[in-house]
Amino acid sequence: MLSAFLALVAILPAFANAQALYSQCGGTGWSGATTCVSGAVCTVLNPYYSQCLPGTATTTSNPTTTTSNPTTSNSGTTTVSSAPTGTQTPAAGNPFEGHNIWLTPFYAAEVAAAAANITDATTKAAAQSVAQIPTFTWFDTIAKVPDLGTYLANASALGKSSGTPSLVQIIVYDLPDRDCAAAASNGEFSIADNGQANYFNYIDQLVAQIKPFPDVRVVAIIEPDSLANLVTNLSVEKCANAQTTYLACVTYAIQQLNTLGNVYSYLDAGHAGWLGWPANLQPAANLFASLFKSAGSPSFVRGLATDVANYNALSAASPDPITQGNSNYDEIHYINALTPLLTSSGFPAHFIVDQGRSGVQNIRQQWGDWCNVKGAGFGMRPTINTGYTAIDAIVWAKPGGECDGTSNTSSARYDYHCGLSDADQPAPEAGTWFQEYFTTLVQKASPPL
Numbered sequence: 001m002l003s004a005f006l007a008l009v010a011i012l013p014a015f016a017n018a019q020a021l022y023s024q025c026g027g028t029g030w031s032g033a034t035t036c037v038s039g040a041v042c043t044v045l046n047p048y049y050s051q052c053l054p055g056t057a058t059t060t061s062n063p064t065t066t067t068s069n070p071t072t073s074n075s076g077t078t079t080v081s082s083a084p085t086g087t088q089t090p091a092a093g094n095p096f097e098g099h100n101i102w103l104t105p106f107y108a109a110e111v112a113a114a115a116a117n118i119t120d121a122t123t124k125a126a127a128q129s130v131a132q133i134p135t136f137t138w139f140d141t142i143a144k145v146p147d148l149g150t151y152l153a154n155a156s157a158l159g160k161s162s163g164t165p166s167l168v169q170i171i172v173y174d175l176p177d178r179d180c181a182a183a184a185s186n187g188e189f190s191i192a193d194n195g196q197a198n199y200f201n202y203i204d205q206l207v208a209q210i211k212p213f214p215d216v217r218v219v220a221i222i223e224p225d226s227l228a229n230l231v232t233n234l235s236v237e238k239c240a241n242a243q244t245t246y247l248a249c250v251t252y253a254i255q256q257l258n259t260l261g262n263v264y265s266y267l268d269a270g271h272a273g274w275l276g277w278p279a280n281l282q283p284a285a286n287l288f289a290s291l292f293k294s295a296g297s298p299s300f301v302r303g304l305a306t307d308v309a310n311y312n313a314l315s316a317a318s319p320d321p322i323t324q325g326n327s328n329y330d331e332i333h334y335i336n337a338l339t340p341l342l343t344s345s346g347f348p349a350h351f352i353v354d355q356g357r358s359g360v361q362n363i364r365q366q367w368g369d370w371c372n373v374k375g376a377g378f379g380m381r382p383t384i385n386t387g388y389t390a391i392d393a394i395v396w397a398k399p400g401g402e403c404d405g406t407s408n409t410s411s412a413r414y415d416y417h418c419g420l421s422d423a424d425q426p427a428p429e430a431g432t433w434f435q436e437y438f439t440t441l442v443q444k445a446s447p448p449l
């Protein structure tokens with residue numbers, strides 16, 4: 001399916017009278033073809049943009065006739081009520097520059113409660129200091145989306161009172177059939193049960209929360225693991241089934257966020273031990289580039305996020321033995337290997353790298369072990385002085401202390417990785433607080449807190 005999709009994109013110019021899957025097929029000012037290749041239907045996303053999405057047309061759609069009121073468009077099309085604000089130009093350079101990264105009160109409260117339970121005075125003080133380190137907020141259910149407006153209102157007020165605008169870091173993470181190659185992070189939406197429409201609604205709600213706050217800059221990591229799963233895990237039935245939906249949903253997310261003019265997106269790109277294997281680099285670059293192009297090259301897509309919620313070093317003193325066989329044994333080797341492939345295919349090669357739990361190396365038995373790895377410590381502090389021009393920022397994407405997945409074998413979301421001998425146990429459900437794990441992250445932090 002993936003190769004078929006890429007082939008379609010590649011031969012697009014030969015079929016100028018029928019647009020390829022995920023290509024534009026209508027909207028205000030559009031003068032190109034308004035029909036889609038077989039298996040795709042031209043769908044009105046907003047008055048300015050119609051897109052060929054997987055499906056079969058029930059009526060002949062003619063989105064270019066849609067004028068001022070998109071809700072009256074033909075019955076064979078899907079309409080989305082939020083209209084974009086038009087094309088805006090991103091600021092030149094690193095989007096983190098000139099901003100204060102806003103601290104999420106939710107994580108600060110988790111950390112404060114955790115620190116209160118630590119008796120050793122030195123560890124307690126170190127734990128308390130974590131509340132001052134910015135992390136990303138994961139919008140992993142639609143119920144959490146209204147929090148974003150509250151956060152942005154606070155960030156906006158702080159920006160105005162301090163004179164330096166705020167930057168709020170979010171993770172867009174609610175795909176239908178989420179985490180298709182694992183079980184611990186199964187999401188709330190199912191493809192079989194209206195998942196794509198539910199996801200589009202989730203994105204519309206995020207957009208509606210952000211729209212009133214153009215003075216706050218937002219940095220968004222888009223859907224951890226999703227595209228990497230499409231590169232390497234299509235042999236998993238759930239991933240193969242999810243492929244067209246993931247592509248349509250991620251496309252919709254970056255297009256809609258792009259209309260706001262203050263949201264800079266980084267697509268998740270796995271990590272060195274996943275897409276960094278030499279055989280995976282070119283297929284990964286091809287997927288990122290083809291998705292980006294067919295989405296209309298949204299100008300606020302800034303690049304890729306790597307090592308999200310993982311443990312790899314940015315630059316390892318020496319290769320961890322588990323990385324044997326991969327010359328790209330840390331994130332900087334991975335980034336340096338991927339950059340020319342992205343650049344030559346027209347994808348913006350800028351990166352942010354999660355180092356939140358990468359303080360201690362050589363603690364895993366297999367490179368693929370990702371669940372609550374024992375002995376991990378907080379890593380490099382977030383900074384824009386990264387030492388590498390390709391890297392916009394070192395970030396803490398995973399809020400350290402929030403559990404990766406339960407070790408309870410009876411739980412519906414049990415994943416065997418969370419029961420491995422290098423996984424800290426007993427572990428509660430994914431996303432809930434894991435006090436003992438947090439304490440270890442604090443004690444083993446490198447550099448120390």
Ligand SMILES: *[C@@H]1O[C@H](CO)[C@@H](O)[C@H](O)[C@H]1NC(C)=O
Pocket residue numbers: 113114117433435
């Ligand atoms: C702190 O300790 C209290 C009492 O033992 C417990 O109820 C609470 O859940 C603990 N909080 C955390 C974050 O572990």
Ligand SMILES: *[C@@H]1O[C@H](CO)[C@@H](O)[C@H](O)[C@H]1NC(C)=O
Pocket residue numbers: 105153154155157158
């Ligand atoms: C923003 O939130 C913080 C932490 O919740 C609070 O202390 C502060 O008063 C708020 N500031 C504004 C301007 O709303």
Ligand SMILES: *[C@@H]1O[C@H](CO)[C@@H](O)[C@H](O)[C@H]1NC(C)=O
Pocket residue numbers: 181182232233236274368
């Ligand atoms: C997904 O792909 C990765 C990388 O090739 C592999 O290590 C992993 O075992 C795969 N997962 C499943 C469930 O097949």
Ligand SMILES: *[C@@H]1O[C@H](CO)[C@@H](O)[C@H](O)[C@H]1NC(C)=O
Pocket residue numbers: 408409410411412
């Ligand atoms: C493990 O999960 C099962 C099923 O949800 C639950 O009944 C049980 O109480 C859990 N055990 C622990 C130790 O949390």
